[in-house]
Amino acid sequence: MLAGCWLHNREAELSNPRQTQETREDPRVTRTRGLLVQSFNDLLNEKGFDRVTVQDIADRAQVNRATFYSHFRDKYVLFDYVAGESFRKALHESVPPESRLSSTTLQTLIRVVADYLEWHLVHCALSIQTQFGQQLEEQVRHQLHQVFLEWLRAKRSPGDRNDRADSPKATVASWGVYGLAISWCRDAGRGASVEFSAQAEPLIMTILATST
Helix, strand or coil: CCCCCCCCCCHHHCCCCCCCCCCCCCHHHHHHHHHHHHHHHHHHHHHCHHHCCHHHHHHHHCCCHHHHHHHCCCHHHHHHHHHHHHHHHHHHHHCCCCCCCCHHHHHHHHHHHHHHHHHHHHHCCCCCCCHHHHHHHHHHHHHHHHHHHHHHHHHCCCCCCCHHHHHHHHHHHHHHHHHHHHHHHHCCCCCCHHHHHHHHHHHHHHHHCCCC
């Protein structure tokens, strides 16, 4: 069910979950993580998640178990990482980190979320009731919250940062985008995602534009 639906091997693009932005990772470490990710995806396609073991992943990547555990605590953390990286890449390709809040960028973000969820929930037949669906939801909402919070911070003047006011709005907006996109995915007669995003944008903008 999950076969072929996740991130494929992009060695240079995978970042270390333990790495700060200030440090530069050894290319060999990045390459090994890429091999683990690719091996995991290949094994999902062949065996399904339940039958894949850490030893299987290590053997396919031609590393030992200790090397696997130096990157990921277990296969569930690896899955969560793969899901997070796949959404982060899809989001940043259309909404770069330096983007700022506008009607256009918000519509684009909503469309990316809708397309991403449609691929996994419809094409890949992933149920949001499963552990994988819940991990996907957490990754999407968390990353949306971060984007919205940065947009709200950017609207304030220097020295006027107010996360106590902005974080709740970012939370509500992230839930709003996710919930609307899920409803759209479940609609058998849904239109194009670009039409959906145009309809949803004013609702989310109302949340983000509220003065505090």
